[in-house]
Amino acid sequence: MPTINAPPEALTLDRLATPIGTALLVADEQAVLRAFNWTDYEPAMMAWIGRHYPKAKLVEGRAPPAMRGPFEAYFQGDPRALEAVRWRASGTAFQLEVWEALCSIPAGETLSYAGLAERIGRPTAVRAVGLANGANPVAVVVPCHRVIGTNGSLTGYGGGLPRKRWLLDHEGASFKDRLAA
Structure with missing residues (x-):
């Protein structure tokens, strides 16, 4: 599902409580997951976002239902729920x-x-x-x-x-x- 295209202009950071800690979901304007990590790794994730999406404005908010819903379903017991999440990653x-x-x-x-x-x-x-x-x-x-x-x-x-x-x-x-x- 990843594609190489223009970097996002805006990113939304959502915090989701899970049985194994608070997850950080970073979504772009099209409800595509751009980053995921745990709050205990937040500084490293923020540094990564700054390197890979330096012009994107990052704001705290709620991830779109099309993204947040599958994460909630996954952590509530549906191990295949995350297959529905669209993602795009910056990498080689x-x-x-x-x-x-x-x-x-x-x-x-x-x-x-x-x-x-x-x-x-x-x-x-x-x-x-x-x-x-x-x-x-x-x-x-x-x-x-x-x-x-x-x-x-x-x-x-x-x-x-x-x-x-x-x-x-x-x-x-x-x-x-x-x-x-």
């Missing part, structure tokens, strides 16, 4: 390729970094895929949390491993949980 061609491939991992399933590299036809680019995965500015909608270690274990997640664990449990995915014991 390689990052966009990885982010689009992430969207092919269905809710309730996981894929390793090596598997993701193979999926995009670059089996030796595992490290680059990991970096692109970690640079995803529209997390949860572009489900970087569904990427796990080759051995099935939880690995890094920008929002923290406890959130990754919760998201995967919420979606019914299988993984090895090194932290629980």
Whole structure:
């Protein structure tokens, strides 16, 4: 769903309470998600927005129903609700390729970094895929949390491993949980 076009002139920042913290949703004038993060990462997200959309005016407000509704449904139990959210991300061609491939991992399933590299036809680019995965500015909608270690274990997640664990449990995915014991 991402396309490269003119940057937005205005962005709306919404705050949504979820079971794993307050989420930050940033929508453009067309109700397209441009950024997502958690309040504990707000300074980094604001810096990212400033670098990628320097001319956009950012105001606090409520995200449009077409965006906020699917997030509410997702956190209330519908693991596929976020598939309806339109998104557009600022990134390199390689990052966009990885982010689009992430969207092919269905809710309730996981894929390793090596598997993701193979999926995009670059089996030796595992490290680059990991970096692109970690640079995803529209997390949860572009489900970087569904990427796990080759051995099935939880690995890094920008929002923290406890959130990754919760998201995967919420979606019914299988993984090895090194932290629980």
